[in-house]
Amino acid sequence: MFIPAVLAVALGIVLFAGIGKDPTHLESALIGKPVPVFELADLQEPDTIHRDDVFVGEVSLLNVWGTWCPACRDEHDDLVWLARDEGVRIVGLNYKDNRDLALEWLDSLGNPYALSLYDPQGRLGFDLGVYGAPETYVIDADGIVRFRHVGVVTPQVWQQTLQPLVERYGKGG
């Protein structure tokens, strides 16, 4: 009589703990590790090559996007707001996209990126473990990945999740 009741309560606690957790949000495997080594052309200037040292010196957001990604369109205005009004340094990773389409997008919607990496094959995206654009990473001034947000960045996501991290690592570094 006693044991089944205990088992039922224990099972209930375990199942209840799972409620509300979104299984499609995975923590990045790179948390606490440096940004993978890469060598990618600049989106605007194809002859300029960027390496992983672009993240050194200042805390940044790394935003993975593509013109093929509807949710990236949704967050774009908020990224522009973040860069312009909040003064956040955002590095763009144009992922599996077409250069002309990407440039047209930035021309017409505004360019929130301090720097845009062009990754048509998705090589850096693969090394980062990108599985669904848009994704936004918090990278500290030493180039260490601190956090990954999968999905659209909204003012709420910024205030509640990203801003505290950016401030914390911005001061530390």
Place this chain on the structure above:
Amino acid sequence: MGRILIVVWALLLPLAAVATSEVYPFDSAADQERFRTLISELRCPKCQNQNIADSNAPIARDMRDEVYRMLQQGATNQQVTDALVGRFGEFVLYKPQFDQRTALLWATPLIAVLGGVLVVIGIVIRGRRRDPSESSLSDAERRRAEQLLEDRDDGA
């Protein structure tokens, strides 16, 4: 005639399925087999209940390409899974590695079996206890029962 064509078409369908694996040509059948096993044991991070062999998601394709590339370069199965876990996390393993965090997960079947054995032992012990010498009837009840049985016999 139409029916025969349908039968022929149906028989050819599996060949189309085989054809998809020809995108990844291997020199040896053993490597081919390793490739197939690996991609069936790696989980797609995007479409979470599919392995990367079955998934059509672009990311699953990238992962298959990476597994293929690594196998062609002579990587071991462990190196391949380590490389993907390093990028996408342990989530991609359908068979998680045994360590402190996954110990409970791996032990669950054993715990369930042991629990079942305990329940069976309990039932057996309780059954044994129903020994005639340990009858639960009190002396008064026993006398009354005998009386009732006697009355019945007299009645018959």
